[in-house]
Amino acid sequence: MxxxxxxxxxxxxxxxxxxxxxxxxxxxxxxxxxxxxxxxxxxxxxxxxxxxxxxxxxxxxxxxxxxxxxxxxxxxxxxxxxxxxxxxxxDELTERIEALTSRRATLMRQLRQAAYRNSSSPAPDDGEHTMTDFHHLPADLPVPEDDGAADHLPGLKAPHLELVDTTGETVRIDALGSGRTIVYIYPLTGRPDVDLPDGWDSIPGARGCTTEACDFRDHHQELLAAGARRVFGLSSQDTAYQREVVERLRLPFVMLSDPRLNLAAALGLPTFDVDGMTLFKRLTLVIRDGVIEHVFYPIFPPDVHAQQVLAWLRDNPVA
CATH class of the missing domain: 1.10.1660.10 (Multidrug-efflux Transporter Regulator; Chain: A; Domain 2)
Structure with missing residues (x-):
């Protein structure tokens, strides 16, 4: 042939x-x-x-x-x-794997040190984890659908509930003061050296907490100028965890911790389960004079949500 x-x-x-x-x-x-x-x-x-x-x-x-x-x-x-x-x-493959493993470990240490350099929390030394880029969203994230789980919220009074913020102060949800307060509620903020829960990117509305926080950070002053009296982030993560996020991302507002999901129980907020955890679904409350005036749900994409809130404030000014 x-x-x-x-x-x-x-x-x-x-x-x-x-x-x-x-x-x-x-x-x-x-x-x-x-x-x-x-x-x-x-x-x-x-x-x-x-x-x-x-x-x-x-x-x-x-x-x-x-x-x-x-x-x-x-x-x-x-x-x-x-x-x-x-x-x-x-034998040759083993040598190459060992060399690459050593190089990967060095890069992970460098990333961990860089991520926590400006935080008072020490960089954890708890073994190797897969690194995730939390500052960019995958292009193929599933879009959450409106299941009606937040339709009942507008008009409800804010519940008598006390939550601790990242400064150690106690905040009463029913005593936020006059004017509008923005409370954006999110499931879980990731850390650069810790894996996300299994299948996280495939859960509609789960991925994007860091990008959402950064968007609220970058537009914080504009939100205040548009009529928001205060801005809070809220999740079920503990205060120490949230404090590290506030410091690392240089957030100009505090986070509220609700580890028992008491706000979800009081208002009937939507939640979901993953890896043995029950987490808040992503939504945002506009609370005005102790009453829920407006709700954003579902939220997508999360990396521009603060701008969505800003547009609503400008379109709906307080008389």
């Missing part, structure tokens, strides 16, 4: 076949006109080379396997020299 047919049947390029021939791994016959003539055995040899290369064995080191086939063995690794080739390839 011609070289083109061999390449097609073996699943390689003509250039690759010529390279194998230059190494002496295959030796075609020559016809009277000088053309190469390949046989079925050559197809088998080239397929074996391709398979071994896919395992990471360099083409130049496939010779023992090909010689094993040429000796009449049924499989290319039926010979001791082939087994030695496997062991050599495994």
């Amino acid at each position: 011609k070289i083109g047919e061999l390449a097609r049947r073996a699943g390689v390029t003509i250039k690759a076949v010529r390279y194998y021939e230059s190494l002496g791994l295959i030796t075609p016959c020559r016809l009277a006109n000088g053309y190469r003539d390949y046989e079925e055995d050559d197809v088998r040899l080239v397929r074996e080379i391709r398979a071994l290369a896919g395992l990471g064995i360099p083409v130049e080191r496939t010779r023992p396997f090909l010689e094993c086939l040429a000796s009449g063995q049924r499989h290319a690794d039926d010979c001791p020299a082939s087994l030695a080739g496997y062991r050599e390839a495994i």
